[in-house]
Amino acid sequence: xxxxxxxxxxxxxxxxxxxxxxxxxxxxxxxxxxxxxxxxxxxxxxxxxxxxxxxxxxxxxxxxxxxxxxxxxxxxxxxxxxxxxxxxxxxxxxxxxxxxxxxxxxxxxxxxxxxxxxxxxxxxxxxxxxxxxxxxxxxxxxxxxxxxxxxxxxxxxxxxxxxxxxxxxxxxxxxxxxxxxxxxxxxxxxxxxxxxxxxxxxxxxxxxxxxxxxxxxxxxxxxxxxxxxxxxxxxxxxxxxxxxxxxxxxxxxxxxxxxxxxxxxxxxxxxxxxxxxxxxxxxxxxxxxxxxxxxxxxxxxxxxxxxxxxxxxxxxxxxxxxxxxxxxxxxxxxxxxxxxxxxxxxxxxxx
Amino acid sequence: xxxxxxxxxxxxxxxxxxxxxxxxxxxxxxxxxxxxxxxxxxxxxxxxxxxxxxxxxxxxxxxxxxxxxxxxxxxxxxxxxxxxxxxxxxxxxxxxxxxxxxxxxxxxxxxxxxxxxxxxxxxxxxxxxxxxxxxxxxxxxxxxxxxxxxxxxxxxxxxxxxxxxxxxxx
Numbered sequence: 001x002x003x004x005x006x007x008x009x010x011x012x013x014x015x016x017x018x019x020x021x022x023x024x025x026x027x028x029x030x031x032x033x034x035x036x037x038x039x040x041x042x043x044x045x046x047x048x049x050x051x052x053x054x055x056x057x058x059x060x061x062x063x064x065x066x067x068x069x070x071x072x073x074x075x076x077x078x079x080x081x082x083x084x085x086x087x088x089x090x091x092x093x094x095x096x097x098x099x100x101x102x103x104x105x106x107x108x109x110x111x112x113x114x115x116x117x118x119x120x121x122x123x124x125x126x127x128x129x130x131x132x133x134x135x136x137x138x139x140x141x142x143x144x145x146x147x148x149x150x151x152x153x154x155x156x157x158x159x160x161x162x163x164x165x166x167x168x169x170x171x172x173x174x175x176x177x178x179x180x181x182x183x184x185x186x187x188x189x190x191x192x193x194x195x196x197x198x199x200x201x202x203x204x205x206x207x208x209x210x211x212x213x214x215x216x217x218x219x220x221x222x223x224x225x226x227x228x229x230x231x232x233x234x235x236x237x238x239x240x241x242x243x244x245x246x247x248x249x250x251x252x253x254x255x256x257x258x259x260x261x262x263x264x265x266x267x268x269x270x271x272x273x274x275x276x277x278x279x280x281x282x283x284x285x286x287x288x289x290x291x292x293x294x295x296x297x298x299x300x301x302x303x304x305x306x307x308x309x310x311x312x313x314x315x316x317x318x319x320x321x322x323x324x325x326x327x328x329x330x331x332x333x334x335x336x337x338x339x340x341x342x343x344x345x346x347x348x349x350x351x
Numbered sequence: 352x353x354x355x356x357x358x359x360x361x362x363x364x365x366x367x368x369x370x371x372x373x374x375x376x377x378x379x380x381x382x383x384x385x386x387x388x389x390x391x392x393x394x395x396x397x398x399x400x401x402x403x404x405x406x407x408x409x410x411x412x413x414x415x416x417x418x419x420x421x422x423x424x425x426x427x428x429x430x431x432x433x434x435x436x437x438x439x440x441x442x443x444x445x446x447x448x449x450x451x452x453x454x455x456x457x458x459x460x461x462x463x464x465x466x467x468x469x470x471x472x473x474x475x476x477x478x479x480x481x482x483x484x485x486x487x488x489x490x491x492x493x494x495x496x497x498x499x500x501x502x503x504x505x506x507x508x509x510x511x512x513x514x515x516x517x518x519x520x521x
Contacts, residue, residue, distance in 0.1 A: 122480050126406035133414025144425055163418055183482060
């Protein structure tokens, strides 16, 4: 087998094909697991917010309403696909795809446990920023191509919000890059092992604060969900979308939340890193499973934080949102960079 | 063989996309082709082992500058560009300039001699990772030009603020 394949495409061809198949299998596994997580993130959100508001949440479909996400998905799939008369059709079709693809592509650089990552690239963190800036196009284009005032205003608001908060988010992660000395997410997780509790959230407490606020704004969630403020803009940029195109925006938004939670877990909360006395004393495979488990707990905790904030805080005004982004978060993140640099030069032993 | 194939693909696609950008009647469609163009340029950088520049290309050009273009186009609400006949055809002049540039390019490429190998060979960069090498060079050897560039950008920012403030007062 190996010889015949090598004979056809040249030496090393067999190994290349095996690698490609392995990567495809990894992609299938990650996308399937991530989409299941997204489906149940919606169920879980409705349950959590329901209980916080003294309601029961979904409970009709299946035991405890557990099949509700599938019922929603099937319903959306069979709904009529309505396109506004004066819409720019190619861009109207393209916008939800861009948004969803940008969210899914980000999954490819996240390490889920030690050694499991689809693309272990050197500039992993920058790749995540690049993909999140691509997602903004999906939003602006959906708003513009719908040819509707509500959608247009929502799209404009969202785009300016995302590009403003992306600066704060990028700067807040510079501290992490400086401490880890790398942009590779696996290296960042490994670098955290030497710090107290195995997390960067303590030495980078300012950066973590800025990151959390910026992450909420980047994913258009409460208290910064002005682009889809129901009382002003119907539903914001996806007002004119229906059926499965709407579902793509919905899936993209929740995938975005999942990715932000994963970045928080990897860069600030120690990712899959376990204490050395556990990894030294249990078999390797068990350590991997425990690491994955530990990582997922952190991601779920951050997702819960999203829901908790949504049930607690009211919406900001748009000028307040911009003032927080430019006048509070960016100066704080810059101060954090200077502080981290000074401490790193002066106190070499600690950091 | 494979590198040449990749290079040929990107060269053709980048040329076609640039032509599409300048020939579309609808400015928003132009901007979208330009987005695709920036992604292809980033792939070209990746192909040259410059992953940091590739990421920055997407973040800065596609993520910031092009979004500003899009804002301007959207706020002006240009649906279709108006097309009117020109009084004077200027294509002969353009053709002469383009031909002159092409001839000088051909001569330049023919007389191209690759310089001597420095410290930063491809193996060295792959071992040390591109980002680290770039940072070291930028903040030691080229620190002064780097600071001058940042100062120029600062002046531009202050200038923009001054212009905006002046309009507000009047």
